[in-house]
Amino acid sequence: MIEVLNFGLAALILGLAVWTIVAREAPAAVVGFIVYGLLLTLVWLQLHGIDVALTEAAIGGGLTGVLLISAAVRLRSTETTARAQRSSASTRWLAAALSAAVTGALAICVLALPEPAPTLAPQVLANIAVTEVGNPITAVLLAFRAMDTLLEAIVLLFALIGVWSLAPDRAWGGRPGPLQQADPNGMLDYVARVLPPIGIVAGIYIFWIGADHPGGKFQGATILAAMWLLVMMAGLADAPPISRRWLRWLLVAGPLAFIAVGVLGAITAGAFLSYPLGHAKTLILVIEFALMPTLTLVLGLMLLGAPLRGEAP
Amino acid sequence: MTAATLFGLCAAALIGVGLFGLIVNPHPLRKILAFNVVGSGVFLLFGAIARRGAAAGMGGDPVPQALLITGIVVAFSATALAVALLLRLFDVSGSVTLSSDVPAKTGNDAGAH
Amino acid sequence: MKLLLELWTIVAVIAGAFFFFAGTVGLLRFPDSLTRLHALSKADNLGLGLVVLGLLPQVDSVSAGLKIVGIWLLVLLSGATAAQWIARTLRQSGPDS
Numbered sequence: 001m002i003e004v005l006n007f008g009l010a011a012l013i014l015g016l017a018v019w020t021i022v023a024r025e026a027p028a029a030v031v032g033f034i035v036y037g038l039l040l041t042l043v044w045l046q047l048h049g050i051d052v053a054l055t056e057a058a059i060g061g062g063l064t065g066v067l068l069i070s071a072a073v074r075l076r077s078t079e080t081t082a083r084a085q086r087s088s089a090s091t092r093w094l095a096a097a098l099s100a101a102v103t104g105a106l107a108i109c110v111l112a113l114p115e116p117a118p119t120l121a122p123q124v125l126a127n128i129a130v131t132e133v134g135n136p137i138t139a140v141l142l143a144f145r146a147m148d149t150l151l152e153a154i155v156l157l158f159a160l161i162g163v164w165s166l167a168p169d170r171a172w173g174g175r176p177g178p179l180q181q182a183d184p185n186g187m188l189d190y191v192a193r194v195l196p197p198i199g200i201v202a203g204i205y206i207f208w209i210g211a212d213h214p215g216g217k218f219q220g221a222t223i224l225a226a227m228w229l230l231v232m233m234a235g236l237a238d239a240p241p242i243s244r245r246w247l248r249w250l251l252v253a254g255p256l257a258f259i260a261v262g263v264l265g266a267i268t269a270g271a272f273l274s275y276p277l278g279h280a281k282t283l284i285l286v287i288e289f290a291l292m293p294t295l296t297l298v299l300g301l302m303l304l305g306a307p308l309r310g311e312a313p
Numbered sequence: 314m315t316a317a318t319l320f321g322l323c324a325a326a327l328i329g330v331g332l333f334g335l336i337v338n339p340h341p342l343r344k345i346l347a348f349n350v351v352g353s354g355v356f357l358l359f360g361a362i363a364r365r366g367a368a369a370g371m372g373g374d375p376v377p378q379a380l381l382i383t384g385i386v387v388a389f390s391a392t393a394l395a396v397a398l399l400l401r402l403f404d405v406s407g408s409v410t411l412s413s414d415v416p417a418k419t420g421n422d423a424g425a426h
Numbered sequence: 427m428k429l430l431l432e433l434w435t436i437v438a439v440i441a442g443a444f445f446f447f448a449g450t451v452g453l454l455r456f457p458d459s460l461t462r463l464h465a466l467s468k469a470d471n472l473g474l475g476l477v478v479l480g481l482l483p484q485v486d487s488v489s490a491g492l493k494i495v496g497i498w499l500l501v502l503l504s505g506a507t508a509a510q511w512i513a514r515t516l517r518q519s520g521p522d523s
Contacts, residue, residue, distance in 0.1 A: 006316050010323040017327050017350050021334030026342055033346055040353060043323075046316050047364040048372025052356075055382045059389045060353060067389075068346060071396045075342055078409045082340035085410065095336035103329030106358065110321035119366030120376045136371060140379035152383045159390035166401040187511040194503065218386055302393040305400065 037061025132281035134212030173243035182235030192234030221295035254294030321361035327354030438480025445473035470505035
């Protein structure tokens with residue numbers, strides 16, 4: 001019975017991917033992509049990756065979908081000219097042959113994977129008690145491979161700086177996104193007043209419970225960023241100008257705290273980002289608390305895009 | 314066929330479909346969309362490999378899964394940067410073509426939209 | 427007692443699945459957007475509600491059950507506001523969609 005479910009899911013996902021590629025209008029393709037992301041969440045559940053399922057639902061389906069659909073609506077007028085530039089039949093045949101070759105090569109690799117599968121799970125289990133967290137993925141993210149998480153936070157900041165650098169001259173250092181008018185009788189106003197308290201509790205809960213159960217700061221920060229974006233989209237709050245000092249301090253606080261903990265580890269425990277025995281949980285909590293506002297702001301601001309309005313309100 | 318093998322093959326097909334869309338679609342936003350399909354196919358392939366590493370009481374190897382979470386977040390930031398570049402190109406030149414023989418909008422971008 | 431709970435789960439989940447099926451058929455077959463919205467909100471409210479009611483005997487703790495009911499209420503909220511919003515936009519744009 002489970003095999004039927006898996007086959008059905010795989011067929012649906014392939015169908016939706018094909019729809020995303022061949023759909024005529026860009027908004028329709030993006031909606032197909034959002035549904036594809038949500039179905040991929042179910043696939044992750046079947047593959048026993050619950051933390052990855054949470055991340056895929058939140059960021060892969062949710063945030064990427066919002067980003068792409070707002071871009072698709074803004075670029076609506078360019079679709080007809082782009083369609084006139086369709087590639088020739090020979091290019092399409094070559095592309096199809098190349099895609100088929102890549103798929104075939106990968107399928108052969110999947111079928112030829114070594115048996116028994118190499119795995120690091122026993123080593124994680126053997127060493128997880130020292131990190132004082134119960135969720136093995138949190139232990140990997142913040143203790144065994146903390147360097148990856150630090151570099152990821154810095155990469156996110158670089159991407160945000162890249163997005164900000166695309167502001168036109170008149171809007172340099174200004175507010176991102178268009179000004180939204182609050183409509184007190186509108187549905188968006190109602191949702192933006194009712195949902196954020198629930199969303200904030202849910203986001204903090206998912207962040208806090210990530211220590212011992214599936215969850216974590218990325219998923220929690222995504223929910224908090226989504227609530228912030230909802231409030232801004234309803235016109236109840238305006239996007240902050242990106243030249244504000246408090247904004248920039250909050251953005252760098254996360255990676256700075258992370259690096260500070262790393263240097264502290266280098267001094268007291270012998271290597272960068274190693275934790276002294278008995279203090280692992282405390283230091284992990286410090287890193288997570290410092291990274292939460294950073295991640296929330298980064299995810300929200302990256303979605304808003306480059307500043308379009310000058311600083312004067 | 315185990316779930317891991319099935320979804321590994323599905324991921325290979327997704328990468329192929331996305332690659333076709335990336336090459337063939339002329340509109341850059343559709344190319345970004347196809348690139349995201351390729352990315353999610355790669356993540357799914359990695360996840361199938363993680364599932365095969367189930368041992369020691371866990372449903373899947375936690376190290377690849379942690380790397381996947383990092384990968385999904387970084388892929389979103391790459392998409393955000395690409396979309397910002399595309400919107401800036403649209404603001405400056407009025408069209409999103411990547412070919413070089415379309416004249417740019419006369420005047421600077423101070424009066425864009 | 428256990429058999430009764432299992433039977434309740436099966437019956438309620440199948441009933442919920444029927445409402446989802448009916449909602450999908452309505453989405454595909456109804457003539458215009460307002461009637462399709464009507465069909466979809468049936469799937470949201472009744473379908474998901476029956477599935478949640480059917481799953482309640484299977485949870486391990488009261489807090490897990492409350493979480494499932496909370497999820498249903500959140501889906502109700504978002505589905506209702508989305509349907510209202512779409513309907514309002516459709517009415518404002520005139521009877522041409």
